[in-house]
Amino acid sequence: MNIPELTYSTELFYTVLMMVILLVINFVLKKTAQRIGEKGEIHITRIRLMFRYINILIVILALFLMAVVWGMNLRDLALIFSSVFAVIGVALFAIWSILSNITSGIIMFFNFPYKIGDKIKIHDKDMPIEALIEDIKAFHLHLRTDEGELITYPNNLILQKAVSLIQKDVFLDEGKNAL
Template sequence: MFFKNLQSEILASAILLLVFIVIRLLLKISIKKIGRKSGINDARIGLISRYTTFTLFLVFLLILAYIFGAELENLTVIFSSVFAVLGVGLFAVWSILSNITSGIIMFFSFPYKVGDKIKIHDKDAPIEAIIEDIRAFQLLLRQDDGDLVTYPNNLILQKAVTLVKKDAIEHFGDMH
């Protein structure tokens, strides 16, 4: 009796789940292609893929709630309240969010790759180093003296950067 009353909602949910899975698969394939074409490492590709899956999952939950009879006005109140609370809480960790957002921007438009030697034109602390890794929150940079520097993603997008030498990682390998 219970399932008979909810038959159309269950069918709509199953279709929604199938659509969710297909869209998620297409997004993962697209992100992987864009990442590989841009020479981005697999860890960053996986990170961006997880971000998109999480966002898609939130949309899935919103639509699912609507299918099961939640009023659109109630959903907007709930989601706006949740986002307001999250916004206040996340404001405290703005720097982390800024670095994550910068990491996403860098995924699509950062012109430098692992192995490139770059110079960051920072008047207080200029850095010339080889990009060893590009992570969600920071770049790992190896200086000529062997020191490892972590440089926040949000700062790298705010500073002028010069490509000193492409594929300098080969030179770095000779230092060991």
């Protein structure tokens, strides 16, 4: 009795190998982001945001590698990716501030001296702001003034303005006073 030969055995082997390698890379990148977040005392919601960015990167990489493994012509693949990136580029040019804010959010994850709970002053000649950082999102910061006003401040602007630290970790100070 003849055992039927798998037609796509090589492709299946490389697919499984690629998935294992991508899972390891995903794990390593997430552990690295978590270590950086813990070392920099970055809030868990910002670390989870980085996890989403890592997942998107891994999915795009997996789609590209799957197409190569399963025999898609590199010329066709280049055409597809260039077309997709051209459409994305036009769309992002039309709404460039969103891309700018996301990029600023990533930069702020790795190198931003202020944390959630810090009271800061933004030195803007048109509208100076003194407020508490309540949350740091992908696109903006949530700032709470002493009057209780909630201000959403774009990430790209916070990197362009001079900022002073008024009080470090107000939440901890409030907890100490409550005891």
